Amino acid sequence: MAAPDPSRIKRVLVVDDEENIRHLLLVVLKKAGFEPTAAPGAREALDLLASEQFGVVISDVRMPGMDGQALLTAIRGLPLDPAPYVxxxxxxxxADMALECVKAGAYDYFNKPFRADEVVLLLNKILEREELREENLKLRAALDGRVRFDDIVGRGEAMQKIFDTVRKIARYKTTVLLTGESGTGKELLARAIHRHSDRGDGPLVPVNCGAIPENLLESELLGHVKGSFTGATRDKRGLFAEADKGTIFLDEVGELPLPLQVKLLRVLEDEVxxxxxxxxxxxxxxRVIAATSRDLDRRVEEGRFREDLFYRLNVMHVRIPPLRDRGEDVTVLVDHFLRRFNERFARTVSGLEPDAMSAVLSYRWPGNVRELENAIERAMILSDGDRLPLDVFPPTVRDAHGRPSARTIDTEDLSIKRRVPVLEAELIRAALMQTAGNRTHACKLLEISHRALLYKMKDYGIDVPSRRTP
Ligand SMILES: Nc1ncnc2c1ncn2[C@@H]1O[C@H](COP(=O)(O)OP(=O)(O)OP(=O)(O)O)[C@@H](O)[C@H]1O
Ligand SMILES: [Mg+2]
Structure with missing residues (x-):
C-alpha cells in the first residue's frame, strides 16, 4: 500500500448528471480549500480517473447510463494505489441504499438535498484520518529505527551501544572480537558488520574453528598444494584466500589448537x-571478525590460548550480554519473531496471551535469542489462534509463569544515579508507544504532568511525533 498523503485528499472528483449540483459542489468545495473537478457522468469520471489522481470521488447514485453503484464497483476494480475514498x-x-453503498466499498453516504457544511465536514474527516495514518506510520518508523539495526533488534541500552559501535567500526578494517553466550547473536552481528563495511560486496567466509578436524584445519584455512599430504589430490585454495577482499568470520576461535594459533597470528600480522x-x-x-562463547581471558590464563593472538584479535571487543540481562529486548524480539513467522507461515498472530507473555518475560532464556526464536516458532506451529496461549510453550518456559520477572537488573552497574534515568526513559518510550504518541494519554499512564513529560522527553532526547487527542 502506498504511503498516506493527506494532500491528495484535496483533489476531489464530483460526479453528477445534474449541472446545478455539480456547480454547487464546485463552489462549496473550492471555498473550503479543496481542488474539485466535475464530471457529468460515470464514463467521464472513469476517463478522468485514468489520467489524474483524485483523493476523493463524490458520486450521485442515480445517473442515466452507468449509475453511481456501477461506478463505485468500477473504481474498486481499478489498480489505483492509493485508492480514492468514495x-x-x-x-x-x-438507510438501505446507504448501507448497500458502504458494503460495496463506499466510505460514506449522504442524502440529497445536503447541507454544504455537512459535505465539507465529511471531507475534513477523511483528511484528518489520512493525517493520522501518516503520523502513525512516521511514529512506527521512528520507533523502528531505534530498535533495529538491519535484522538485529534490541531496545535496551546494551544493544543500543552495540549498534552505535557497529556503525562506527563497520567501515574500518579493524579486527573485531565478538563475545557472548551461545545464541546471543554473534554471527548475526558479524554479518551486519561485514554488510556495512566497504567490502560488503566482497565475500564473507565463515569458519567454524571448533568443527573442523584438527589435522585438516590448517589446510582448510591456508590451502594446500597437490601431493602435500595423503589425500591432497589437487591444489586447494584456503578459506583465507577465498575471503580475499572480504571478511573471514572465525567462529569459536577459542577452540583453535595452539599450533594453529601461531600460524593464524602470522597471517594476521603479515597478511600473507x-x-x-x-x-x-x-x-x-x-578483514577478520572472530567470535567465541568461551571466556578467552581464562583460556589465556590457563595457557590454552596464546596471549599475543588474543591481543591481536581483541582490537575492538564487542560483548553481547545474555538475554536474561537485557529484559527490555524481550518484547521487541517477540514482536520481531511474530512478524517473521507470520510472514513465513502466512499467519496473523498478533501477540501472546497475558500469562504466556508473563512467562516469557520471567524465564531466564539460557539458550538466549536462539531459544526464544525457537520457542515462538514452535508455539506458532502448535496453536492456530491469533494469540499464543501459555500451553504451547515448552514446560521450562511455562514454569516461569508467576515467578518474579527475570528483568533483574544488570548487576554490572548498580548506580542508582545512572540507572534510574534509563528506566525513566524506558517507561516514557513505552507509554508513548502504547498511546501512539499521544502526550496527553501518555502522561496519565506515567502519572506525571504534561509539562513534566515534555521536559523529560527533551531531556532524554525522546523524539516521537505527537498526536493530538482525537
Ligand atoms: N538481536 C537479535 N535480533 C534478532 N534476531 C537475533 C538477535 N540475536 C540473535 N538472533 C537470532 O538468534 C539466532 C542465534 O543467533 P546467532 O547464530 O547469531 O548466535 P551466536 O551468538 O552466533 O550463537 P552460537 O554461539 O551458538 O553460535 C539466529 O537465528 C539469529 O538470527
Ligand atoms: Mg554462532
Missing amino acids: LMMSAYGG VRPVGSTTSRQVDV
Missing part, C-alpha cells in the same frame, strides 16, 4: 598465506 449521495434510497606444502606465499586482503 462518497455516495442520492435523493432516494435512504602460504598453503601447506607450498614454497610461495600469497598476499591477501582480509
Whole structure:
C-alpha cells in the first residue's frame, strides 16, 4: 500500500448528471480549500480517473447510463494505489441504499438535498484520518529505527551501544572480537558488520574453528598444494584466500589448537598465506571478525590460548550480554519473531496471551535469542489462534509463569544515579508507544504532568511525533 498523503485528499472528483449540483459542489468545495473537478457522468469520471489522481470521488447514485453503484464497483476494480475514498449521495434510497453503498466499498453516504457544511465536514474527516495514518506510520518508523539495526533488534541500552559501535567500526578494517553466550547473536552481528563495511560486496567466509578436524584445519584455512599430504589430490585454495577482499568470520576461535594459533597470528600480522606444502606465499586482503562463547581471558590464563593472538584479535571487543540481562529486548524480539513467522507461515498472530507473555518475560532464556526464536516458532506451529496461549510453550518456559520477572537488573552497574534515568526513559518510550504518541494519554499512564513529560522527553532526547487527542 502506498504511503498516506493527506494532500491528495484535496483533489476531489464530483460526479453528477445534474449541472446545478455539480456547480454547487464546485463552489462549496473550492471555498473550503479543496481542488474539485466535475464530471457529468460515470464514463467521464472513469476517463478522468485514468489520467489524474483524485483523493476523493463524490458520486450521485442515480445517473442515466452507468449509475453511481456501477461506478463505485468500477473504481474498486481499478489498480489505483492509493485508492480514492468514495462518497455516495442520492435523493432516494435512504438507510438501505446507504448501507448497500458502504458494503460495496463506499466510505460514506449522504442524502440529497445536503447541507454544504455537512459535505465539507465529511471531507475534513477523511483528511484528518489520512493525517493520522501518516503520523502513525512516521511514529512506527521512528520507533523502528531505534530498535533495529538491519535484522538485529534490541531496545535496551546494551544493544543500543552495540549498534552505535557497529556503525562506527563497520567501515574500518579493524579486527573485531565478538563475545557472548551461545545464541546471543554473534554471527548475526558479524554479518551486519561485514554488510556495512566497504567490502560488503566482497565475500564473507565463515569458519567454524571448533568443527573442523584438527589435522585438516590448517589446510582448510591456508590451502594446500597437490601431493602435500595423503589425500591432497589437487591444489586447494584456503578459506583465507577465498575471503580475499572480504571478511573471514572465525567462529569459536577459542577452540583453535595452539599450533594453529601461531600460524593464524602470522597471517594476521603479515597478511600473507602460504598453503601447506607450498614454497610461495600469497598476499591477501582480509578483514577478520572472530567470535567465541568461551571466556578467552581464562583460556589465556590457563595457557590454552596464546596471549599475543588474543591481543591481536581483541582490537575492538564487542560483548553481547545474555538475554536474561537485557529484559527490555524481550518484547521487541517477540514482536520481531511474530512478524517473521507470520510472514513465513502466512499467519496473523498478533501477540501472546497475558500469562504466556508473563512467562516469557520471567524465564531466564539460557539458550538466549536462539531459544526464544525457537520457542515462538514452535508455539506458532502448535496453536492456530491469533494469540499464543501459555500451553504451547515448552514446560521450562511455562514454569516461569508467576515467578518474579527475570528483568533483574544488570548487576554490572548498580548506580542508582545512572540507572534510574534509563528506566525513566524506558517507561516514557513505552507509554508513548502504547498511546501512539499521544502526550496527553501518555502522561496519565506515567502519572506525571504534561509539562513534566515534555521536559523529560527533551531531556532524554525522546523524539516521537505527537498526536493530538482525537
Ligand atoms: N538481536 C537479535 N535480533 C534478532 N534476531 C537475533 C538477535 N540475536 C540473535 N538472533 C537470532 O538468534 C539466532 C542465534 O543467533 P546467532 O547464530 O547469531 O548466535 P551466536 O551468538 O552466533 O550463537 P552460537 O554461539 O551458538 O553460535 C539466529 O537465528 C539469529 O538470527
Ligand atoms: Mg554462532
